[in-house]
Amino acid sequence: MDTTIEDQVVERQIQVKFVTKLPPQLRVVSSAFAIPAKLGRYGLSEVVNTLLGLEKPQPFDFLIDGELLRTTVEQFLLTKGITAETTLTIEYIPVVLPPEPQQPRSHDEWVSAVSGYNARFIATGSYDNHGRIWNASGECVFLLQGHSDVITSLAPIPAPGSSAKQFQLVTASKDHTLRFWQVALNEATSSTVTLKPLKRLKGHTSSVQSVAASPSGHEVCSGSWDTSIKLWNLREETEGEEDLAGKKRRLETGAVNSSEKQVDARVTFQGHTQVVGGLDWSDRDTIYSASWDHSLRSWDVETAVNTQTLTSSKALHCLSVGGEGNALLAAGGADHLLRIWDPRLPGTVAPVFQLSSHTSWISACKWHPKSSFHILTASFDGTVKLWDTRATIPLITLNQHKDKVLSADWWKNDNIVSGGADSQLHIYSKLDLSF
């Protein structure tokens, strides 16, 4: 009895076993160790470092039962109700270190949209009505001129096969139109080349707020303040006159710009009652949309039918589909919470995750293209945060922006780019993510 009391008072020891998926030189012996229970992440990291005998200490993050350790082991076990008697298996992963910010790229106006889809270039849309394409060295290579009002969002068009040659994207604007741009990337130039849009996608009766391209790259969908979602076909000439859907209509009208072809909407999805703030078309058959009417809807592309509706309590501004099984819906809105729904769960109403750390509206959210845990959010509080869904607090908070952050994206898979109301495009160094 005396010994147990002493143990409780003095120090509780826990049997742990460290495992990892890291390369062999970073693996420790798979035998159990007794460690003090009051150790936190830092303490455990020290333990692993001593075990490894690394010359240069490397910080680690620790996963217990698929959750990142953010408190002491003892507290974690208490809150989770795990017994301290058995040997605890702790997986360690390298810590995601905050990235180094690079020299920001200045714009004339607020940066409303940013895309890092192309590994060599970053595309941005700005409040000065222009789109820009920046190369890796931080020069504005192309200026996309054509909109008569602010660009609200842009969507890169996946072009399998020809990605190296050319870069296609669609921008949405408050001038009620979308423009389709095609950038020949081999035009390596020193000075900025001004480009004209290839196509004008006209049909919305109000500002276009969001845009997303289909995985095939043949179509884009756009959400607008007129509450509709419209589908646009971009491949009408190349794909042939008769599309599979057979709903294609081609109307040659007197375009403003002769070089610019006017495209009409193929289908209109009616259902939302307010502006469609976020769109995602990562699955070939399904479009997800988030709207200010507090609803998240999924649409079947073929039949143009609303298949599922999830309701939030707040207006939603952005949407990203990804994560585990590429099926989780992350949406942020007029709220400081990032909510993540799992539409696969039967009768899903409540979000599976509610990530809370921002202090103002969330303007953008983006799942990591590969990882099923990491998600990026940008907020009007001027921060960009990287989240791991296995932890409730953000991994990294980037507060380089001096004003509202309006958009953020992944670039080259592991770099973060963000644009904000301080008219800057911030690019950060590569993150070391493990997933």
Next chain:
Amino acid sequence: MASVVTKRKTRSQGPPTPEEKPKPKPVVEDDGPIPEVIVAGDDSDSDPEISTDGEESGEDGMSEEGGEGEAESGSEDEADGDDDDFDGSEYGSGEEGDESSGDEEEVDEDARNYVLDVMKDFLTGAVGTNGEGGKEEEANGNGVGEPEGEAEGEAVNPTAAEESDSSEDEVPDRNTIGDVPLEWYKNEDHIGYTKDGLKIKKQARRDQLDTFLARTEDANEWRKVYDEYNDEEVELTKEEIDMIRRLRQGKIPHAEVNPYEPYVDWFEYEDKGHPLSSAPEPKRRFIPSKWEAKKVVKLVRAIRKGWIKLDKPKEKPEFYLMWGDDLKTSDKTANGLAYIAAPKTKLPGHEESYNPPVEYIPTPEEVKSYESMYEEDRPKFIPTRFPSLRQVPAYPRYINEIFERCLDLYLCPRQKKDRKQFDPETLIPKLPKPKDLQPYPSTCYMEYRGHNAAVTSMSTDSTGEWLATGSMDGTVRLWDVQSGRCRKVWDFGLKINNVQWNPNPQINMLGVAVDKDVVLLSTELGGEEVIANVSSLLTLKEAGAEESPLATWGLDEKFKSLRVRQPFVVQSFVWHHKGDYFATVAPDGITKSVLVHQLSKQQSQNPFRKHHGRVVRVLFHPQRPFLFVATKMHVRIYNLAKQQLSKKLMTSLNEISSMAIHPGGDNLILGSQESKMVWFDMDLSTKPYKAFKNHTKDIRAVAFHKTYPLFASCSDDGTTSVFHGMVYSDLLQNPLLVPLKILLGHKTVNHKGVMDCLFHPRQPWLFTSGADSIVKLYCN
């Protein structure tokens, strides 16, 4: 007490002489002289019976004497004998009323004892008298005793006592010390006390010589016994000596008692008419009854079969008092008055204590001041201190107070007080919790910064994408609601009084009230067609250019827009919901203070000949052709189609500052400068349905939400209050108004707080503009 015993014994010996014992029967006849003797002692003892009898039933005693003699059985006598003690005591108490002295009482006691003894003797059969004899004797006693009853007190004379008993009997115990050990008085010179409390001196004890001499002189000296208790010599009688001798020999003390008396068949019945059967008890008395068993079986069967129901259901009375409960008839007494318990008197407190705490005791000055008081005001009781309870004097007002209390109880009318038990919680109206009434604006997430002075007015377009604000710094700004970006600035250089977005999305136009002008600006939003439409509307028509005394329509060069100039400063204006008409308020215009302008025809008109007071606000009904005109104290509702006054709302306010109408059109809220807000249900009444006083300073603006059941008021105290205001389509249900939230955040500048509040047309969000030049957006 030994003497008493001896007394009794001697007494019991008295009546029957030893010679008479062998022939008991003749005693009745021969007893002639003896009853005489008894009578003297007996009258005192038989008296009680007579007196009680007489009291109970008049001449019963006489009738008994006459006719009932034979019927009386011995058993009755026995009962009498048993009751004797009781009678005696009763008698004694009765006698005391007749001023009997202690001695007489003692005598009576003796007499009673005597009777008792006689009875005992009689029962034991020592005296061989039959029932008749006993009866006769008693009857005799009664007969003789009765006349003597009155003179009883005097009748008991010592001679009679002497005759009846031995000399000792009349001498009661001198000593009154009771049954205490006599050795207590061994060393005293007295042996005890007389009845009067005087000491009884010890007599000088005779020494041996004296005793010897006395024995030689007196032949009876050997009979004398020394009574230690009374300290005197008692001479035993011959009979007593005899009794002692017999006791010594182990015989029955009374010589006349024959233990072997012949059996007398007292219960012979042959000629007495009371046959007592000697027949043996029949067998049936010992076996259970067959018929009873049968009856029981029958009942059991009936119960089992349910023919007999043991627990019958309680029958409800066919007729009952319908309103019985209401009038509490059960509480009423026979004369119809409800019983009301007497009020309880106050229980004594600390001040009534004989030793009250010091703080209760008045100081001498206070006591003195009591004297100067009026009789009624003077305290009835002045607490006083006593060192012990013993020294508390009798309360002088006791009788008075009891009397007054009785008077109170008797004379004062009483009323039953129904004291209602109220839970204060129940008095508070049951309102739903704000949590259940979500969504409503609560958190500020966005700020629109750019103005340099107080923002006086705000307006949004129909979708809620854009927000226009007008400020004291002379600019009108157009904001992107979502991003908070200022899209456009129009600089007028003069204080902006009001900004109103045209509610018609096809006429995307902004009306700005500046000084004496209303400037109609094209927002250049809404697409090419809309912009074209607006620009065509904003070109000056030649027809409208004519000079009018009311207002001049002209072009504004700076902003390429229309300008409607009026002779007075335009404080506010409102668009009609279709967007073609707008009404302006220029309070200084007096009769021309309210003008209605038509955009398409570019015409102005004055629909009113005069106004009852200074016009503050006007408002179009959201659906019907009504115009609300708010003067400082009243709101008049004009039917524009019929050109007549439709209603006048009595606001009970003195300084109306703002007005907003529910999108349904039947409810109106007014904000006033006396920081009150009132809600009118115009279907219900022309008087306020509810009034709120939720601000401490002037209310600047009130607003309704277009779709959500929300309304808000903002005030110069820097707060904005958000309310839930649910209007039901059911006309019978009154609107539900619940205060939800007080939004803080704006600073007060120059005694101005929140200048305007405006709900987002689609979201449960609220814009507030403050004197601190910031516009805030509160979200749910």
